[in-house]
Amino acid sequence: MSYFILQIISLVLLWESPCEIAGRVELDEFQNVFVYDNNTISKFNKKGASHYTYSNLRKGDVFSLDVTNPMRTVVYYKDNNEVVFLDNTLSEQNEGLNFNDISFYDVSLVSSSFQNHLWIYRLSLIHI
Numbered sequence: 001m002s003y004f005i006l007q008i009i010s011l012v013l014l015w016e017s018p019c020e021i022a023g024r025v026e027l028d029e030f031q032n033v034f035v036y037d038n039n040t041i042s043k044f045n046k047k048g049a050s051h052y053t054y055s056n057l058r059k060g061d062v063f064s065l066d067v068t069n070p071m072r073t074v075v076y077y078k079d080n081n082e083v084v085f086l087d088n089t090l091s092e093q094n095e096g097l098n099f100n101d102i103s104f105y106d107v108s109l110v111s112s113s114f115q116n117h118l119w120i121y122r123l124s125l126i127h128i
Contacts, residue, residue, distance in 0.1 A: 028067040036062050041075065043090055054090035068112040076110040083110055083118070 023037035031046035038061040041054045054075075063078035072093070073086040081104075084096040099107050099120070109121040 024065070026065050026067045028070040030070055032067075032070065034065060034067055034073075036065050038062065041065065041073075041086075041090060052090040054086060054092075056084065056092075059084065064110065066111045069116075072112065072116060074110060074112050074118070076107075078107070081105065081107055 023035045023040075026034040026036070028034070032051075033044040033046070033048075035042045035044065039055055039057055039059075041062065042050060043052045044050050059077040059082060060079035061077065062075055064076045066074040066076075068074075071088050073088075073090070075084045075086060076082075077084070081099045082096055083099070085093040087093050097118075099105070104120060104122060106122060107120055108123050109119075111119045113119050
């Protein structure tokens with residue numbers, strides 16, 4: 001009974017304690033937490049221990065991060081119109097994909113699809 005009361009008290013203290021996270025947050029299906037800001041991505045396990053960090057200053061600011069597939073994280077750099085693929089240890093899998101090379105300019109959104117494909121959204125404006 002005393003163990004149960006101790007657990008309740010610890011939950012109340014955790015609930016009332018302030019938690020500050022600098023940056024944007026994503027959560028994968030294994031409950032790993034990804035915190036990212038302009039150019040740094042940090043991966044934490046569900047207990048809050050930091051596991052891996054990725055940073056690439058050459059690509060610009062991270063616009064979006066897709067962790068739908070935990071073994072293949074998709075990082076989109078909108079300023080360079082480029083995507084980088086990371087593995088589960090936040091290491092680059094290859095040199096990435098530059099959409100300018102395949103004539104896809106002004107890509108607005110990028111996300112994972114099934115079988116390691118990508119969804120790409122481009123807003124096309126028609127000028128008359």
